[in-house]
Amino acid sequence: MFDTQITDEYLIERIGNNDYNSYNSLFDRYYVRLCQYVYGLLMDKDDTEDVVQELFLSLWKNRSKIEIRENASAYLYKMAKYFALNQIRTKSRYTTFPENQEQYHLYYEENQLEADEFRIALYDCIDRLPERSREVLLLHRIKGLKQKEISEKLTISVKTIKNQIWISLQKLRKCLELKGM
Structure with a gap:
């Protein structure tokens, strides 16, 4: 496991000095979280793992x-978003369909692009949330943790968790409205 007292920024600095152990520590610390984040964008397990491995x-x-x-965590999430968007672009560029099913696939592709645009807009809005709000929301909505579990994990009250989730959802709704979603 990894030492939580060592900051991400320190690990990045050490990686810059060819410290492979620091690289492994950062990988262990972020791999699962980044996979969850990228999966929310791609909705494909294999592509998600490929993207996160490519990132590292x-x-x-x-x-x-x-x-x-900025902080190293934000840097990694932005990299993950960039690599995921690249994956979406690459896949849509090389998708081919049989001619006799062209109408169906065109309809499907349009809906898929709209879903991808919404997912990208949603995660962009999530990225704009304050760090603690984002963390609580992702633990609740992505990891599926109960409010009590999040409260214990982050050592803050259940009432604070409820408030964080409610405020985050309000901010997300407003952000998505501004984006026309």
Whole structure:
């Protein structure tokens, strides 16, 4: 397991200095979380794992060039979003259909693009939430944890959890409305 006292920023700095143990620690710390986030965008387990693995490979390959101007967690989630969007673009570019089913697939593709656009807009709005609100919302809605479980995990009251979820949902609704969703 990994030491939670060591900051993500410290691990990134160490990775930049070719420290493979720090790379493994960061991987262990974020792999599952990033997979959950990317799965919400792609809705495909294999593609999700490919994207997150590609992200970490890219992180290692470009370790000497990494400059983080924000917190490392936000940096990793933005990378994940970028790689996931790239995956969506690549897949839609190379999707071919038999001619006799063209009408059906065109309809399906339009609906899929709308769903992808909504999912991207939703996760963009989630990214804009304050860190604690985002964490609570993802634990509740993505991981499926009960409010009491989240309360115990984050050592904050159940009432605070309820408020965080309610406020987050209100902010998401407003953000999506502004995006025309």
